Amino acid sequence: MKRDPGMKMRRVIYLRRLSQLFVIALLIVVPAVTMNSFEWSPSRIVLGHLPPPTIRNISGDTWVFTIGGFRFVHPIAFMDGILSARVIYIPYLLGLIIPLFITIVLGRVFCSWLCPVGFILELNQRTNTLLKRMGLNHELRLPDIRYPLLSVMLLLSFILSTPVVSVIDPPHMLGRELMYLFTHHSVSLTGVSILSGIILFEGLSTSRAWCSSLCPSGGGLSILGAKRVLxxxxxxxxxxxxxxxxxxxxxxxxxxxxxxxxxxxxxxxxxxxxxxxxxxxxxxxxxxxxxx
Ligand code: SF4
Ligand code: SF4
Structure with a gap:
């Protein structure tokens, strides 16, 4: 077999896994160490036992992440935010610059290198393969509806003055659930149902269906990265x-x-x-x- 003499055998998947695990670690560590669950207890605040909750200098998730005074804003979070609020909040605009630049130059690498749900769904492919071998899998051919779905949701954000994409974006949802878990020791039924529904569907039916056919924010990043150079x-x-x-x-x-x-x-x-x-x-x- 002919080989490229300059070929390096380093596999990019190791770097990707490191990057994905780093994001997951952040989603766990940030709410666990930067917020005091007692400070966040609503009943204690109502009773006047504590001052209002304060978030220290690191907070957020993959939708909006803050370090010190600087934010990193997911490009679709920005669009969802300005359409629902109908104002341009300058710190969000500044926080958009780096994520948008990365997407335009490198493509939708957020999905493959950073998204914690993408990581879980990649691992879940093994379940899909196993069930397929056992004849327990029923694969569906799904059309790619990410772009129309994103358009409809952004329109709804504008009409309803509520950030609709933000409500169902799975990585943001995972970040929110982890936040609730550490601050209020609870998780929402909706969030857990949607996330486990996606995982179950992809295991039992169509592998990577969410990322390739349904994810509105991934679709938005695809469009922004269409002319990428990498x-x-x-x-x-x-x-x-x-x-x-x-x-x-x-x-x-x-x-x-x-x-x-x-x-x-x-x-x-x-x-x-x-x-x-x-x-x-x-x-x-x-x-x-x-x-x-
Ligand atoms: S690009 Fe590489 S993996 Fe793909 S068909 Fe050619 S030799 Fe095989
Ligand atoms: S998504 Fe792109 S980089 Fe990843 S395996 Fe398919 S063609 Fe290759």
Whole structure:
């Protein structure tokens, strides 16, 4: 088998896992150590035993995260926020700059490198595969409705003056539930039902259905990152057409299409996860900095 002499065998998945685990650790540690659950107890505040709850210098989750006086704002959180509030809050606008820049240059890497629910759903693929082998899985072909869903939700945010996307965004929901867990020692039935419903559906039926067909905020990031400069690319002379990359892509994007002159590859949906790159035995698939 022909090999690229300069090929490095480092697998990008290890870095991705580190990044995903770091975010999950933050979602647990931040509410656990920066907020005092007693300070947050509503009954004690009502009785005048304590001052109103204070959040110290690190707070938030993947929707809006604050360190000291600086915020990082998810681009869809920003849109959802300004449409529902109908004002532009300048600290949020400043907090948008870095996440938006990353998305425009690197694509929707939030989904593959940072999203804690994406991490859980990736692991859940093993359950799906196991049930498939046992004949207990019923796969559905779902259309990609992320973009119309996002449009409708943003419209509703504007009409109802309530941030609708924020209510059902799973990573934000997970962050909220962990926050409630540590501050009020409780979780909401809605949040737990939606999150476990997605996990159950993907285990029993269609693997990665949420991220590839349903997630409105992931769809928004796909659009913002459509013209990104970091993308996977193919060195055609190294490819042996073994088909492993096609088998590995979680969204069935068929990276082997990159062998063709007019690939018909869904660049917008690809989240630069690098799984196809990792399994390629010849190093034909690489990350490349270039515009399409
Ligand atoms: S084509 Fe490759 S990088 Fe893109 S989503 Fe599929 S496996 Fe990930
Ligand atoms: S994994 Fe894909 S790109 Fe790599 S050699 Fe096989 S078919 Fe070609």
């Amino acid at each position: 993308r996977i690319g193919m060195e055609r002379q190294l490819c042996t057409r073994c088909g492993r990359c096609d088998e590995r892509c979680p969204y069935n994007l068929e990276p082997m299409r990159l062998l063709e002159d007019e690939p018909g590859f869904d660049w917008i949906k690809c989240d630069n996860c690098g799984l196809c790159r990792d399994v390629c035995p010849t190093g034909a698939i690489k990350y490349m900095f270039r515009r399409r």
